[in-house]
Amino acid sequence: MLAKPVGFDKAGGFALRPRAAAVKLYPSMAELLFKTVSYKLRKLVEDIAIGEIGLPDIQRPFVWPPTKVRDLFDSMYRGYPIGSLLFWENPVDAGEARVIGTDGKQKIPGLLIVDGQQRLTAVYAVVKGVPVVDKQFRPVRLRIAFRPLDGRFEVANAAIERSPEWIADIGEVWREGTYRFITRFKERLAAVRELTPEEERAVEEAIERLAKIEEYTITALELSAQVDESEVAEIFVRVNSQGKRLNQADFLLTLMSVYWEEGRRALEAFSRQAKTPSASGPSPFNPYWQPLPDRLLRVAVAVAFRRAKLEHVYSLLRGKNLQTGAFDPEARRRQFAALGAAQERVLDLTNWHEFLKAVHYAGFLGRHMISSEMALVFSYALWLIGRHDVGLDPFVLRRAVARWFFMSALTSRYSSSPESRMEQDLASLREARTPEAFLDTLERQIASQLTRDYWAVTLPSELSTAGPKGPEQLAFFAAQVILKAPALFSNLSVAELLDPYQKGKRRALERHHLFPRAYLKKQGYDDRLINQAANFALVEWSDNLAIGDRPPGAYVPGLEARFDPAELERMYELHALWPGWYEMDYPAFLEERRRRMAGVIRRGFEALAG
Numbered sequence: 001m002l003a004k005p006v007g008f009d010k011a012g013g014f015a016l017r018p019r020a021a022a023v024k025l026y027p028s029m030a031e032l033l034f035k036t037v038s039y040k041l042r043k044l045v046e047d048i049a050i051g052e053i054g055l056p057d058i059q060r061p062f063v064w065p066p067t068k069v070r071d072l073f074d075s076m077y078r079g080y081p082i083g084s085l086l087f088w089e090n091p092v093d094a095g096e097a098r099v100i101g102t103d104g105k106q107k108i109p110g111l112l113i114v115d116g117q118q119r120l121t122a123v124y125a126v127v128k129g130v131p132v133v134d135k136q137f138r139p140v141r142l143r144i145a146f147r148p149l150d151g152r153f154e155v156a157n158a159a160i161e162r163s164p165e166w167i168a169d170i171g172e173v174w175r176e177g178t179y180r181f182i183t184r185f186k187e188r189l190a191a192v193r194e195l196t197p198e199e200e201r202a203v204e205e206a207i208e209r210l211a212k213i214e215e216y217t218i219t220a221l222e223l224s225a226q227v228d229e230s231e232v233a234e235i236f237v238r239v240n241s242q243g244k245r246l247n248q249a250d251f252l253l254t255l256m257s258v259y260w261e262e263g264r265r266a267l268e269a270f271s272r273q274a275k276t277p278s279a280s281g282p283s284p285f286n287p288y289w290q291p292l293p294d295r296l297l298r299v300a301v302a303v304a305f306r307r308a309k310l311e312h313v314y315s316l317l318r319g320k321n322l323q324t325g326a327f328d329p330e331a332r333r334r335q336f337a338a339l340g341a342a343q344e345r346v347l348d349l350t351n352w353h354e355f356l357k358a359v360h361y362a363g364f365l366g367r368h369m370i371s372s373e374m375a376l377v378f379s380y381a382l383w384l385i386g387r388h389d390v391g392l393d394p395f396v397l398r399r400a401v402a403r404w405f406f407m408s409a410l411t412s413r414y415s416s417s418p419e420s421r422m423e424q425d426l427a428s429l430r431e432a433r434t435p436e437a438f439l440d441t442l443e444r445q446i447a448s449q450l451t452r453d454y455w456a457v458t459l460p461s462e463l464s465t466a467g468p469k470g471p472e473q474l475a476f477f478a479a480q481v482i483l484k485a486p487a488l489f490s491n492l493s494v495a496e497l498l499d500p501y502q503k504g505k506r507r508a509l510e511r512h513h514l515f516p517r518a519y520l521k522k523q524g525y526d527d528r529l530i531n532q533a534a535n536f537a538l539v540e541w542s543d544n545l546a547i548g549d550r551p552p553g554a555y556v557p558g559l560e561a562r563f564d565p566a567e568l569e570r571m572y573e574l575h576a577l578w579p580g581w582y583e584m585d586y587p588a589f590l591e592e593r594r595r596r597m598a599g600v601i602r603r604g605f606e607a608l609a610g
Contacts, residue, residue: 033231034221039085041076041123042214047111048124054090054109054258062121062132066155069122070144073170074153076216077209085218086115088232089225090258111222112254114232127214129171143169148185148206149199164189170210178211226325228315248310249294252301255317260336263343267293270347282349286356287366287500289376296346302381303389304342305335306430308422345384354394355383355401362402363478363604364409366500371471374414378422379405382442385429390438400442403608407446410459410475410601450605459598464590466533468511473533476576476597479604480538485574488512488537489559497540512539514577515586518549525586534593537575552582576600 047053075082090112113120122142125132131139143156146167153170160166167173173181182204189195189203223232232251256264271293274284301313317339319332345351358379364370383401386392392400408414414421428445432438459472466472480494487494487509497509513520513535520530529535539547547555560568572578576596581589 033227033235034223037220037222039218039220040214041216041218044120044218045124045127045214048120049128051109052111053087053120054112054254062118062125063135064118064122066142066144069126069142070153070155072119072122073126073144073146073213076213077151077153082119082218083116085113085120085220086235087111087220087222088114088227089222109258112258114223114235116220126171127174129169129175143171146170146206146210148203148210151206151209164192167207167210173207173211174214178208182207248314249297251314252297252310252317253294255314256297259317259332260340263336263340264293266343266347267296270296284347284349284352286353288356288359288364288370289367289373291373291376295373295377296343298377299381299384300339300343300346302378302422302426303345303384304338306426308378308419308426310419342384345388346380351384351387354387354398355380358383358398358401359405361398362406362409362608363481364405364474365478365481365495365498368500369474369477369498370409371469371474372409372412372414374418374422375405375408378408378414378425381426382429386435386438390433390435392435392438396435396439399608399610400439403446403605404442406475406478406605406608407449409471409478410605411449412471413449455598455602459601460594463533463594463597468531468533468536470533472597472601473536475601475604476533477538479601480574482604482607483574483600486571488539488571488575488577489543489562490540492540494538497538509538510541510544511536512544512547514582515552515589516547516549519551520586523586529587529590532590534576534590534597537577556582574600 125142145154145156145160156168161168275290277285307313316335319328386397432441485494
């Protein structure tokens, strides 16, 4: 089908678009940012196949349950409305060859799908018989069944496969052709029972009606190419209040699908492999971090452009001149080349596992000890910048990044407004081009955060509201790993028992209420005080089971008898405990232990400097 230019008066730009049915251009294009277009379902499927409509995962992998796909086709069969689509015109250079769509795609997309991706993916996958990717990045087939004798749709299963009354995969109707399919279906059904003339007519009419779903009309709103991504996200939310709020990472991944599809696929493959042990050969699998593609993309963006606010990067990658609003294909190619070089470093397995050694060195021994994924994102970017741009020795860099990660995890540095915080931290590194300047910049930032008042006042105060899985509690456990502390009342170390590769029916170490929950309940204490971080310690599961609900005065003396005085003193010191702690009034115990826990955390952090 020939393309024709469709203009938008607001910015004077043009984009190549196919002729579509019933196009309605609004009279005041200087005010309105969209037009409406009516599509036949067949046309949508064809445009996806050739790449005219880009079907990237702007809402991430296919997440609809099969029953929802079934209901979608049932609604179209009955002539019910299924909602409108929202497209965004793509400002493309018609001479470019890189495209998006399905295998064998022929052109760069003129439209990107913003709202309706799940519906279009379902329709395309069923009609064409192609697999979709699920949330675990596994290929799955969507097979919807149809029984012509009563017009019923169902998700295909083994019983339906065996029944001659069912069409186990309705996509065969379009792929084979209606007349041939009707003939074959009637022959198959007639082989097991005789059909009455009325049943023959019913079968023919039902299959013909099913085939005519191709003619089902769907209305789409098409946004101008001049609308920026923040406006697109706002429009998406307003027209689809139940949908996922789009973020900048969604748009960047979409842009990668258009101009650098192999780059996006590399991110997704790495993410998938990080979740599953490799049967043979090197892999990104690890017990610390299984990042989604958008997290890896953030690292690459930080390394390539020293940026964290993705809205700025989006404009750069589109090749948009921020002064004139024009799009420059050459500028876009340069920026994607920079992103590609950075992403290559991000996905390099040597870099990846060397960085994870820094997380391990910081005392965080697995996912269960990490409360901030964004701290991992920035710390990995920091490692890559320090190693490849600044040229730091890996031994020195490991210590520096470990200290940064410990600090940022403890203080929840990237939990609130993470983009703004990361943008500031990256800005502080832009002029740090030598190893000495790089390390000095990091240490100044750390010192401004972990002041004397922080250790003496702020951290003990924060521990009073910290829960058993809060960042302060996890940092305390990490400090015990660094300081080679034994588990409480054990001759094995915390690090040995927290080994993420140990697999058993129960965790080797368990969080234990020093003052047991049931005991404190009887004393009238509420859950807020009972579950304070200062009331938890890591003990072996067998000791935790034996202690049960006994008050500390009943179980502690027997456990203390396992150790000589020097061993017990060191153990108590590293667990922020002291002789006779179990005889104290509970609130007084909490206050003293919080102060001592802050001291242990500080010792652990300072030990990272060597």
